[in-house]
Amino acid sequence: MKQSRTRFIFVVCSWFLLGVYPAMAHVGHDEPAPVSSTSDHMDHKMEGDHDDHSMEEMVQPEAENIYAIGGEGTDDFDSLSDPISGDDIFASDSAVPEIAMPSSSPKSHEASGASDEHAGHKMPEIELAEHEFNSTSKKGFGVAMGITLLAGLAFGLLVSKKPGE
Amino acid sequence: MLNRINEILKDRLGLHLLEYEIPEHANTVKYSLGGMTASSFSILVISGIILAQFYVPDPERANQSIHYLSDQVFLGWYLRGIHFWAAEVLTVTMALHMIRVFFTASYKNPREVNWWVGIALFFMMINLLFTGTVIKWDQEAYEALAHFLWVVKKFGILGAPLTEDFAQGVPLLSRIYMAHISLLPLITVLILGLHLYFVKYHKLSPLPEKPDGGGKQIKFTQHMAYLRRSGAGVFTLICLLALFISPPLGEKPVLGMEVTKPPWQFVWIYALENLWVPSLIVAPFLIGIGLFLVPILDRGKEIHWKNRPVAMAVLGFTVFLFGALIIWGKVTTMTHSM
Numbered sequence: 143m144k145q146s147r148t149r150f151i152f153v154v155c156s157w158f159l160l161g162v163y164p165a166m167a168h169v170g171h172d173e174p175a176p177v178s179s180t181s182d183h184m185d186h187k188m189e190g191d192h193d194d195h196s197m198e199e200m201v202q203p204e205a206e207n208i209y210a211i212g213g214e215g216t217d218d219f220d221s222l223s224d225p226i227s228g229d230d231i232f233a234s235d236s237a238v239p240e241i242a243m244p245s246s247s248p249k250s251h252e253a254s255g256a257s258d259e260h261a262g263h264k265m266p267e268i269e270l271a272e273h274e275f276n277s278t279s280k281k282g283f284g285v286a287m288g289i290t291l292l293a294g295l296a297f298g299l300l301v302s303k304k305p306g307e
Numbered sequence: 308m309l310n311r312i313n314e315i316l317k318d319r320l321g322l323h324l325l326e327y328e329i330p331e332h333a334n335t336v337k338y339s340l341g342g343m344t345a346s347s348f349s350i351l352v353i354s355g356i357i358l359a360q361f362y363v364p365d366p367e368r369a370n371q372s373i374h375y376l377s378d379q380v381f382l383g384w385y386l387r388g389i390h391f392w393a394a395e396v397l398t399v400t401m402a403l404h405m406i407r408v409f410f411t412a413s414y415k416n417p418r419e420v421n422w423w424v425g426i427a428l429f430f431m432m433i434n435l436l437f438t439g440t441v442i443k444w445d446q447e448a449y450e451a452l453a454h455f456l457w458v459v460k461k462f463g464i465l466g467a468p469l470t471e472d473f474a475q476g477v478p479l480l481s482r483i484y485m486a487h488i489s490l491l492p493l494i495t496v497l498i499l500g501l502h503l504y505f506v507k508y509h510k511l512s513p514l515p516e517k518p519d520g521g522g523k524q525i526k527f528t529q530h531m532a533y534l535r536r537s538g539a540g541v542f543t544l545i546c547l548l549a550l551f552i553s554p555p556l557g558e559k560p561v562l563g564m565e566v567t568k569p570p571w572q573f574v575w576i577y578a579l580e581n582l583w584v585p586s587l588i589v590a591p592f593l594i595g596i597g598l599f600l601v602p603i604l605d606r607g608k609e610i611h612w613k614n615r616p617v618a619m620a621v622l623g624f625t626v627f628l629f630g631a632l633i634i635w636g637k638v639t640t641m642t643h644s645m
Contacts, residue, residue, distance in 0.1 A: 266561045266564070268558075268561055268566050268567075269557065269558065270446070270566070271445055271556055272555055273554065273555055274552070274553050275551060275552060275553075276388075276551055276552065276553050280385075281378075281380070281382065281384070282381045282382040283550075285381075285382060286382060286550050289385075290546040290547055290550045293539065294543045296543075297540050297542075297543045300536040300539050306528060306529060306532030306535075307533055307536070
């Protein structure tokens with residue numbers, strides 16, 4: 143009786159040491175990435191070369207951790223651990239993310255490129271979004287083409303056979 | 308084997324109830340435009356559910372999340388393209404469907420209520436299109452929202468729930484996103500259900516050449532097969548467009564600037580606004596009233612287009628006017644500001 147109890151305890155401890163502990167050992171060894179404002183990063187990007195049409199290049203530095211509050215160096219595990227802003231929008235002391243809307247009174251807006259009455263005040267250049275032809279280098283273009291072909295084949299089959307009609 | 312499976316399903320799912328008879332002309336493109344619109348809407352819902360997994364409804368990161376989806380996520384650009392082009396196809400098929408219904412006088416007795424339900428559905432689709440434009444949060448989106456807020460604030464307390472002041476601390480973009488993915492689709496589906504119920508209840512409107520009905524009949528399951536074929540065609544077209552042409556997507560907006568034009572579905576009102584800014588409020592109101600009054604003003608028994616010259620003149624003028632305003636809005640330059 144005493145021997146079987148001892149064996150039981152040995153088995154439980156072995157299970158704990160060999161199974162559970164190694165899994166728990168991976169917790170918390172990465173520090174959370176420092177908070178940086180992605181909007182500041184984007185603003186900095188916008189002040190750069192606007193002739194460069196490639197949006198992909200503007201986005202790429204942030205691409206690895208789109209959901210992270212921090213900037214570089216965070217791995218996927220940590221970047222998904224806090225998918226929302228760390229700011230508590232309901233806290234009175236925190237900065238409330240508000241959209242600065244123009245007031246309803248008319249303003250003297252001018253289209254991009256027009257002359258400005260305020261000498262020396264640089265008007266921000268806004269690149270208007272247009273339709274573009276998709277490059278074949280887009281991620282998954284081949285698969286997308288396959289899906290489109292399949293859809294076309296299915297439609298063709300339905301047109302030729304007209305099942306159920 | 309297939310027949311046996313068919314029989315099993317029929318017994319258990321009550322599919323035999325779908326084998327009621329409908330006029331043969333249901334299986335034509337003209338009378339399937341509503342079904343094509345519904346197919347496009349289904350594609351929008353499915354693609355929208357997947358898109359929502361990648362969208363961040365925060366003003367600071369909304370635009371960036373869409374750029375990330377388009378540039379970094381495998382097939383993300385394709386998914387967004389499908390969603391965008393499904394909306395474009397839906398706009399076209401819905402407009403054609405409305406024109407067909409008007410042309411064949413299918414709004415007349417006893418289908419007046421279904422016309423009004425259809426108008427409600429039309430306005431829901433417009434709202435979904437608008438909110439979908441805003442949530443990408445680029446310059447075009449921002450200016451669309453700014454125009455909307457200008458209009459809403461003119462309504463005083465009635466418009467207050469739609470302004471940013473109503474829920475301080477909650478970004479307006481988040482509330483618009485909520486409307487786009489839950490409130491508006493829910494109401495739209497309910498109204499669509501009512502619309503389909505009335506189509507079933509009143510039966511398909513007769514051909515203008517045969518106002519008393521008659522003619523060959525087919526089973527509704529045959530019409531479903533036709534809709535399946537046309538739906539596949541719609542899906543193929545959307546996939547083709549998504550494969551080759553990307554929807555526009557700008558950078559985060561520069562607040563206080565007004566440099567973009569709205570999408571073509573709204574550019575007609577931009578053209579009117581250029582002439583007279585209050586048309587932002589007056590024009591949609593007049594259109595809504597006009598559409599509502601159609602079955603009230605035209606209560607004659609005639610349904611053939613040749614015997615309805617006034618109705619045809621109104622239809623022709625409306626289509627021409629909208630077409631001209633859209634073209635003018637696209638080519639004209641801005642002469643005003645909000």
